[in-house]
Amino acid sequence: MCRIAAVSRPLNPSQVVNIEDLRRSAQVRIPKAVFDYLDGGAEGELTLAENCRAFREVTFRPRGAVAVHNCNLKTNVLGYEIAFPAMLAPVGYSRLMHPEGEVAAARAAGEGGTGYILSTISGHPMEDVRAASKGPVFYQLYLMGGRKAAEAALDRARKAGFSGLVITVDTPVAGMRERDPRNGMRELMGPSALAKIPYLGNLLAHPGWLISFLLDGGVPKLENIVLPGQGPMELTDVAAALAESTVTWEDLRWIRESWKGPIMVKGLLTGDDARRAIDEGAAAVVVSNHGGRQLDSVSPTLRALPEVVAAVDGRIEVLMDGGVRRGSDIVKALCLGARSVLIGRAYAYGLAAAGHPGVIRALEILRLDVERTLRLLGCASVAELNRSYVEIPATWARI
Numbered sequence: 001m002c003r004i005a006a007v008s009r010p011l012n013p014s015q016v017v018n019i020e021d022l023r024r025s026a027q028v029r030i031p032k033a034v035f036d037y038l039d040g041g042a043e044g045e046l047t048l049a050e051n052c053r054a055f056r057e058v059t060f061r062p063r064g065a066v067a068v069h070n071c072n073l074k075t076n077v078l079g080y081e082i083a084f085p086a087m088l089a090p091v092g093y094s095r096l097m098h099p100e101g102e103v104a105a106a107r108a109a110g111e112g113g114t115g116y117i118l119s120t121i122s123g124h125p126m127e128d129v130r131a132a133s134k135g136p137v138f139y140q141l142y143l144m145g146g147r148k149a150a151e152a153a154l155d156r157a158r159k160a161g162f163s164g165l166v167i168t169v170d171t172p173v174a175g176m177r178e179r180d181p182r183n184g185m186r187e188l189m190g191p192s193a194l195a196k197i198p199y200l201g202n203l204l205a206h207p208g209w210l211i212s213f214l215l216d217g218g219v220p221k222l223e224n225i226v227l228p229g230q231g232p233m234e235l236t237d238v239a240a241a242l243a244e245s246t247v248t249w250e251d252l253r254w255i256r257e258s259w260k261g262p263i264m265v266k267g268l269l270t271g272d273d274a275r276r277a278i279d280e281g282a283a284a285v286v287v288s289n290h291g292g293r294q295l296d297s298v299s300p301t302l303r304a305l306p307e308v309v310a311a312v313d314g315r316i317e318v319l320m321d322g323g324v325r326r327g328s329d330i331v332k333a334l335c336l337g338a339r340s341v342l343i344g345r346a347y348a349y350g351l352a353a354a355g356h357p358g359v360i361r362a363l364e365i366l367r368l369d370v371e372r373t374l375r376l377l378g379c380a381s382v383a384e385l386n387r388s389y390v391e392i393p394a395t396w397a398r399i
């Protein structure tokens, strides 16, 4: 569990009206190196920007003079009912953003009636995270540390009662996030005090964050990657370990044998890959480009979504993530065939800004947005959303 009772600042709802307000609050509370790790994308950040821009390109076609009083926002993901169609995506190193990190996020998701996906790269033990939520909690698996470490993690996840697995397939190597080396992220997280010196200024300018980080024990270890005979992996070893542990379709086969519950494949952008995921036994796919943090210049996910939905043709569930900052974005994704979205930065900004209350506020903003958008569209239920409620640009119309 968290080594201190971390400070969770209350948020003033009249000042935190949208996700961008949470983003700005996060920028004030946490040091630049941590903020940029959260906010940034790969290389020229083209896909990062396009993910958000794609939502702006899709416009609504509302039905007038329709009275909608009680909107039904509920949906089902892999057999679990969620209160509104957004689950919390895996966000590695959440404990750097706030000491309660993954535990706070999972608890907020459960209280908000939705699901949480725990990253392999977690500073909190998976058992604590699972216990923090009354809702569904999924475990996102990377194969860092090799098959033995992954099998041990799957065993723990099974015993802890995780609801399903998420296999991320877009990370054969960590993307080049140019903000991180500029901020000395590796030096700041590494063991050498001397190497940190050039980068310390901005940390010292955020004493609130710094004190809570130090009281929490400093750089967290990765509690769920336990190397045989060595203990939990060090955070600075992640990049090298990732590069040695690409998840392949063959791996999906042995994972299926070790894990009897549902499996979601996250991080694909084409109909062909979605069909392959079905062949390998996936129960759901997440159309995702890792929030623009991996291969730059890939399609924005909203644009890739119709191709995947058409290829899957109702055989399994399709989710999407990337660039969701408003409830209207969620509604647009559902109109294009997603069963639910995942949100990454939208809740992580809240976590970084204020801990658990910040995640609660992010979920509240998005839920109220979805409800209002449905009423303005003249649609009573998320289950009724379809292509007729949106107009997509002609240049998208390959499908």
Ligand SMILES: Cc1cc2nc3c(=O)[nH]c(=O)nc-3n(C[C@H](O)[C@H](O)[C@H](O)COP(=O)(O)O)c2cc1C
Pocket: 037, 038, 039, 051, 089, 090, 091, 092, 093, 119, 120, 121, 140, 168, 266, 288, 289, 290, 291, 292, 293, 321, 322, 323, 324, 342, 343, 344, 345, 346, 348
């Ligand atoms: C700081 C950060 C860390 C992330 N870590 C992981 C991870 O450990 N595993 C993973 O599958 N995806 C990871 N992602 C990707 C998210 O799960 C998700 O795909 C992405 O954030 C969606 O885009 P959005 O942030 O625009 O909502 C991370 C994203 C961010 C912003």
